[in-house]
Amino acid sequence: MRVSSCRRTVSAAVALFITSPLVQAAETADTIQVTATRTAQTADESQASVTVLTREDIEASPAQSIDELLRNVPGIDITRNGGYGKNTSVFMRGTESDHVLVLVDGVRAASATLGSFAWANFSLDNIERIEVVRGPRAALYGSDAIGGVIQIFTREAERTSLKITGGSHRTREATFTTAGGKDWRYNLEAGRSITDGIPTNPTLTEDHGFTNSHASLAIRGNLSEADRLNLRVNHNEGKNELDPSTGDSRYTNQTVSSKLTHTSSPNWMQQFLLGYTLDRSESFSPTIPSTITTKRYSAGWQNDIDWSGGLTSVGIDFWQDNATKDDSGIIDESIDNQALFIQHQTNATRYGELTASARVDDHSDAGTNETWSLGWSKKVGNLRYLASYGTAFKAPSINDLYWPNSTSTFLGTTYISEGNPDLEPEESDTLELGLRHQLTANSRYEVSIYQTNLDNLIDWQTTQTGADEFTTTPSNIENATIRGLELIAATRLSNWELSGSFTLLSAKNDATGVQLDNRPREKMKLQALWSEDDKKLTMELLGAGTRKDRDGSVELDGYHIFNLNYQWDYAKQATGRIRFENLFDEEYVLSSSYGGDYNTIGRSMFIDFIYYFDNRK
Template sequence: MKRSILSAAIVAAVSPAVADEAPGTDSDAATLEPVQVTATRLSRTVDEALASVTVIDREEIERLQPRQFTDLVEGRAGVSVSSAGPFGKQSSVRLRGTESDHHLMLIDGVRMGSATTGGASWQFLPPEEIERVEIVRGPRTSIYGSDAIGGVTQVFSRAGREGPPRVNAFLGAGSFSTWEAGLGVAGGTGRTDYSLSVSMYDTEGINVQDDMGDDDPDGYDNTSLAGKVAHRLDNGIELFGNVLYSEGNTEVDTFSTDETDFVHGAVQAGVRFPVLEQWDTELAYAQSRDENENFENGVADSRFDTRRDQLTWRNDVRLGERTDLIAGVDAYEDRVDSNEDFDEDSRYNVGVYSVVRTELGNHDLEGSLRYDDNEQFGDKTTGQVAWGMQATDALRLRASYGTAFKAPTFNDLYWPDQGWFRGNPDLAPEESQTFELGGRYSASLAYVDVAVFETRVDDLIVNRCVANCDDGNPFSDVYEPRNVENARIRGLEIEGGHDLGPWNSRVSLTLLDAEDRDTGNELERRAPVSARFDLDRRIGDLSVGGTVLARGRTYDDASNDERLSGYGTMNLRAAYALDPEWTVEGSLTNLFDRDYETQGGFNNPGRAAFVKLRYQQQR
């Protein structure tokens, strides 16, 4: 019955939308004006966006030499990372002070995340398989549905381009008995572009907790496969498909789990074709997986496998020279397969959305509206309006207001009553409203982007004691999630950079005031101030650079009793081109061997060194 509902919703929806290429999205745009599509599903340069956007391209990824995905985004404007240790350990990536599960992850447009916990598995993303990262800060629920209260981060896997096949490969090693290797090929003809690659990462890691489990290092291994293909027919029809799949094992120190086998992946196939001269449409099916099997003393202890089947229909319509419309339907069904006896193991969601953008002189207006029908909580309508003005040739101003929501997770709703915790099927979605003012100054090869915002989140879901709370025996307490708290988050973000001759820099500063409105306490693990500075220089065939990260003190608990000290770290890197195809890279992380925590009780690596040999076949 549920599948027939999904099919009927998609067939019944009739909607138009926007051309893939908008004016000004020339592929030869300057490095500091990259094209992004995540903010509105419409191709625009970052300078044209009416949102706060950060783009990290493949060139920057290779220059920064990250060991894990969180190394790429930590300290960026509005971004905060906390983790239960490095190398495949549970990681939270917060946008603008909201929760990590208020932050939607997309892989090539496919929704990711665990249906049981609600959060995305950022720790399993392989940096070597990533072509580009787009971070959009601020609500995007009116475009993408649930979870995008703080924003959206979209990861694009590596793609092929027209030309003969080109092989790329790398081999690296370093501290903590770490090694990595990968091999790929990419190319294209006039009709077909393709890319296929595989990578492996293995490390003994570090002991992530001193007072839990054993004292041995907690290792991690990850084997990943990425592929992408697009084929164009004579009649304008384009067939496309992509996959990004990772599996491996991560060792942990908890009271009940020693290690976890994981699967994290997305696969998609679809077709694009013109309906009319000004109307293109796209149909796609996708599936994402987030699977974990936990072991204690080598014996399987628990299993949480979640799968999301997704159907999307998107339409792009050019309504005039200065007006674009995107509209469509996306429907998905979450399924849970677990050794825990959840009261429900599946639910569907159907969403209908539209985005309109128009230019009026030097003003831009943008509006989006979305209606979601969810099997569990019913319907929800969200919207967003934005305004932009080209004040001068170099200065662009913007303002926006948007609403968003986060659906309760399967753990929140349907966890079986085990005496100490139970789900609550009567939970309502968490809701938010966000105001933002911003400006972007772009001149020659430098830019500065500034944004101020306020987000109010209502009906936050918090576990509360509901039985035996005052009997003096904490082990008899029974907890249940309730919609009981509200939060107010205010912030200032500054991001800038330049590409001038041999010099390249990026700088970010975030000031944050994240308050629980019911208690007046700070929200846990939100630093009032954080900053990042990347500086690189090319000297002939040699490039050298470094990253400085700084983060103010935070609290590790809602009552603000457990304080985590602020810290600063410095990473150094260098790369030398042996010839046009071979490059040797080296990095030294945590140069001053700082001891710090982003989550209470969990260690981070001290000083560490890594080297890598990279090959990129030239045409």
């Protein structure tokens, strides 16, 4: 890569951060992604395993929720404790569900107490694109990015529209989008979704519904020739109905992102980011009602410098978490983290391209954590060879550290739970080798193999501490080894786009040799997309092998699900969609508890009607 190419990369990064997050490279038509290196790259240039889901992909998908969309991505597995809106976990490449760093418009968005993201509360109508980066990224982002990073960019609709949805389980939705402005552009999205749902588990007969109201606002424009400002606000709130013994809950999730991009010179770009995240959950449990609120304040400064040796990025990050809990056991705690990171991406040489990253995090409870990564790639004709190695860590959550001493009694037995302020961070190292082959202009395939070693895993374990007393507390007692193989292929034949992926995964506890919970050994996905004029048909077949659950004590059967989406423009200002989920009504289980299996969605149908308030195609 010559210096001029580096300058184009920096220019692309500027464009990505100050305009729409959906950017196409003019010459290659490859979608630009930014999450893997915190700078803009095409998919072919990236040394990481990346999947980008655009707004067009979302609209062509039969998925009704974000977890159903993500489970089609190679390396991702999900669990859900019931129907829509119920507790959802996302696992990436066999790591834990809180080993996935989730960003919304560049801002950390997971709960500070649970350490995981509220997937069920985020509407697909509020998403412009999703970037999924598989593999460790702690050397750029710090804690949590052991399995990878998922960044959600909120909606940037360019047309005023109204979408109405109705379907199974008495689902009804309405979403309005609009945009305008010239020098200063704005985008507004607002909607509401209600579903009566399904019973959470087979022993119940009453449906457990879910209500979600969502809105987002984006404003962006030039402050001067050198300065561009991008403001984004996202809000979700609603109610989740659960079984009587658990009690219903209300939730509120917010993210605020303020990004200033300053072009200091043709070869030097600076980015300043301020962020705010709110996660509030109010439980109406009949036994232990409570309200838990976490707030995160974050700031970052990144410098991208293009010089003869390549592209160097240097920056600092800061975030502070505050958590409060009332009623049954009080929490009022804060933790903070400050970090310095550096990354260098070399120009292409006869020996290939090299990316080196390093970061130092100073965590108020987890201490100093140093992470680094090294990536190499070389393109030979239509083949690109890849290799990378990276370290990562996960700091304990506020619940892990400070969950208050809580006592309950059932049938004469006392149960106690409390956090452990002496926990150490979880750590990992990952080696990955890959190959990408562009067979023809319309056909390609990718192969990746990787191994991740996990140390000091935090596990909440129960021990008997008295004749009729049991205590549950977390400790660093587990190690695990994960080995995986990912195969991805895609081709275009006339009006058909065909793609597929296959994953083999061994994720085992080192002490017991048992596969970790909720990680299928095999997973496959086949997709066929047909388009002609104003019509589009999407067919998906998703399969997963057997999985362990309940700490390895039970094995869940494998399953295959067939989904379908047909979309057509029946007028210049109107589009219709009919979507089928689990068309053949497969009976399967995603998650289980000691009280029994959780129900999953059977055959379902949804109809979307979208009306545009203008004649633009």
